[in-house]
Structure formats: structure tokens, C-alpha cells
Amino acid sequence: MTAEGGRPPLAETHGLTKSYGGHAALDAVDLQVAEGSVYGLVGPNGSGKTTLLSILAGLRRPTSGTMRLGVARGAMALLPDTPEFEPWLTAFEVVDLARALVNPSIPRERVTDVLVEAGLRDAIDRRAGGFSRGMLQRLGVASTLVGDPALMLMDEPCSALDPMGRREVLDLVASQRGRRTVIFSSHILSDVQEVCDTVGILQRGAMRFQGPLQDLLTGNRTPGMLVRVRDSAEEVARSLATEPWVTSAVAIAVGEVRVGVRSTDEAERELPGALARAGARLVSVRPEEASLEQVFLEMTR
Template sequence: MIATTALSKRYGEHLALDDVALRVPEGSVYGLAGRNGAGKTTLIGILAGLRRATSGEVRIDAPPERVAVLADAPRFDPWLTGREVVALAQQLTDPAGDIDGVLDQAGLTEAKTRRVGGYSRGMLQRLGVAAAIVGRPRLLLLDEPASALDPQGRREVLDLIARLRGTATVLFSSHILGDVQEVCDTVGVLDHGRLRFQGPLDELLVGAAGPRYEVRLRGPAEPVAEALRRHPWVTHVETGPERLTVGVTAMEYAEAELPGALAAADALVVSFGPEELTLERAFLALTR
């Protein structure tokens, strides 16, 4: 759906995007993850045609009228009702668009006749998504759609994005890595203007993280860590207060050998098991 080639953007001496080769598969929910200032908003602005790249090419396999964009903090005239906002968007994009259907999809049926000046921030974000999708876009670009919301508002927006899967290609940016991990099937990691990784989320989690076990202990961890480091199937051991993180060459080694190795080290084990794979850990491994 989206392909960029050698895409770069300069603001004076600052290189905001550096040779970005973005690939967004059609039908995917693609999460563009990165710290604040990584270049996410600049990239989405270029894809949306709101900014001009310094160099490089952009190809989008959808006509401009089938591409919808939502800024991180959408604003609407406060005297309009939610339904009137979406109706205006429908008139601009697709007269056949289902106004009440997208409001229902956004969870705003009961609030659609209320003036949006009384909407919460989360409701405004969902209204923005409803206005964006009433034209039945093939591509939806969302810039930090949940970053400034409280937990309830974030939950509502993420659920709405998840429900869009299969109806459009969705690209959304976020510095909240848990949000990306929760709803995306494909991920790009943008760091200082460079795309450090892109591909299936599962591939990133397994490839960047590597197999590790978490061990909770009663007592000091360092003597146990020293004993474990002598085993050839142990790649590294990190210690914390009554805690170990044990990197292994393969999970089968940990499952077969780790219990005996802990017992031989006289470890007082409270619990142990595979470490949960998180996007945050993989992100830090790529960008540190």
C-alpha cells in the first residue's frame, strides 16, 4: 500500500528523516514506533502530502480521495453535534458514506446529537476517526491517536483501531510502545530519523529479544548468577534484587537444564519462567 524510497527530510541543518524505505502492506495495521522527535509526524505529514520531502520518492497505491488523515489532536467547532461533524466529512468525501454506522463503530451513537464542545478528549479522538472513515478510505494515517488520553480514552481509541482491521490499511504512530504491541500486526521502529526495523511484530519480538528466563529468588542473586554463567548454554545473566534474568541459547536448554543448575547453585527459587516478550524490550535493544 505504501512504499518510500530513500526518503529524507531536512529542516536546515537538522536531518529529520534519513533514507527511509517504508513498506506498509495492504490491509495491515502498521505501528510506527519511536520516541518523541524521532521523525514520526514528519513522515506522516509527507505521506499525507502536507509536507514536502527533501529527497526520495513516495508511492501510495490509493488515489488521494481514498486516503484519510487524522492529526494527534483533532479540533471541531464546539457548537456542532457529533453527527454534524461526520456529516460534513461525508459531504466532502463520499455522499454514500454511512454516518450513523461509523458513529456506532466509534461508540458514539448515544452522544451523536450532543454538541462536541462537551465531548471528552477520548470522544473527540473517536469522533475524528469516525469523520476520517466515513469516506471509506483505503488508507488511514493516524498521528499519535491515543498519546494524550487518559487510560479510559486510550482504551476506547485502541479498540476502535483494532476494529478497523480488514476494512482499511491503517498506519498509526505512537511513542507508547504498549499501544503499538496491542493492536498492530506490522511494526516500524523509527529512531533519529532512521528506520531501524520494519516487519511483522512477532518477528521483531523474537528476533530482537532472544530467549530469556526470569528467576525470582529468596536471598542474594549474584552467587547464583556466577554459577549459571559457567554453563555453555547460558549467554548472559543480569541480576537485580532477588532476581535473575538468564539469557540462553535456546529455550529447550533452559527448560531441561535450568532447574538442575539452580538447585546445584543452592538457589532458593521462588518462581521462574520465560520472560514475557515486549515491544519495549525489543525497541531498547534496537535503539540503545
């Protein structure tokens, strides 16, 4: 079996269910993560993202269903959303411990390298007990990278980072594409849209969508056009709303109208005439670029 893009799946689950009492935290989830991909796992709070990652990492057992991993447990690393370490260990000792436990043959010099890569150059010999949440997150990233895992499970890795730290982690995640497989959970959808090539949307424990990000953006959203006019946007919106191929027309800013349409093709043919009938002085027309956030909200509403 192959995952997206014909690549073999490195991690896959079939009918994976996890119940706590009568509540299904995961409900028959079929996950397919292609080798070398950066897979974005998105969903509202409580949708089952952390549970799914925990099961993949071997920290929890599924109630039913099957799971297949194409890597040994030692070649997989999990970065929890709020990583914590023994407060009396220095950053170097934390990462060195991770190195020694995962693969002692990795040279010790690698410890300093990954700490620098994670932005902790100045805190290498400081104890983790004095670290801010952002620094702990960076330390978590460093202790994940040091073992050179084939599969990285990252649970909300940017949640505690400042904008610069977030940028660095996103660049780091994006740079892993092709080198290793990353499953990246986040509720910051712009981050997922930026770094992931494949997306899975979880809602109340069920997988609502799984596939290439582009398919999601183009195939699951009501198409729309953004129209800029010199006249009153409200009047133009009212006029366009009467057209049969228009599903919605809303003035979203001064001189700007968002026109929801049945199809982009229909809009491209009909919109110039409709604008002319409305007497609008046209500035520009362009198809609306769908964002993951918009698609996500439409799917999970």
C-alpha cells in the same frame, strides 16, 4: 513487489528524506505497508513519525525519495494526534462535513452510526467547542471512519483517551485488520504490540527495524529465562552469573531471577545443571516473553 506475508504493499516509500535546514527529520526511509495490515509506527518523540504520516497524507513534500500509494488520495484519511474542529459545529455537522467532502454518495445515516461507534451517542448535537480532548479524539475517529477509507493514518489516536476510550479505540483499530490498511503511530508500545501485526521503528528519522512484530520480538532481543526459587534470589543470581553461557543474572523480585543467556537452546540444556550446582530449590523456569517495550529500549538505547 510484495510486503510482509506476500501481500502487495498498499503504501511504500524508497529513500524518503525530509530535511528542515540542515536537520533530517526523515533519513532515507524505506516503508512497506502491506494491504490489510495494521502497521505500528513507533519511535521516541521527534523520531519522525508525524512527518512520515504527513508526507503520506500529502500535507508535506519529501525533500528526496519516492512514494507510491495504492489508493487514491480520497480513499485515505489522516487522524492527527490532537484533532481540532470548528468549535461552532456540532459533532454531527463535523462528521457530515467529512462525509460530504470525501464521498457525498455515502448515506447520511452513516454519520450517526460512526458517531455511536466512536462513543459519542450522547454528544451528537453538542458543539465541538465544548468537547474534552478525549471527545475530540473520538470525533476525529468518527470523521475518519465515515468516509470508509482504504488507508487510515492514525497519529497517536489514544494519546488523550481515558482507559475505557483507549480500550475502545484499540478494539476498533484491531477490528480493521483485513478490512482496510491502518498505519498506527504510538509511543504506547503495549498498544502497538496488542493491535499491530507489523512494526516499523523510527529513530532520529531513520528506520531501524521494519517487519512482522513476531520477528522483532523473537529476533532482536537477548534471550532470557525467568527462574523462581525458594531460596535467596541474590545468591542464585550470583552463582548463575559465573556460568559461561549466562550473559546476565539479576534478582528481579523475591525468589525471582532473570537470567540473560547466549541462546535459549543452550539455556534449556545447561540451566537445570547450573541450578543444581547452586543448590537452588526450584519452583519454576520459563522463557521470558519479550515485550515490544523491552526490545524497543534495547534497540534505541
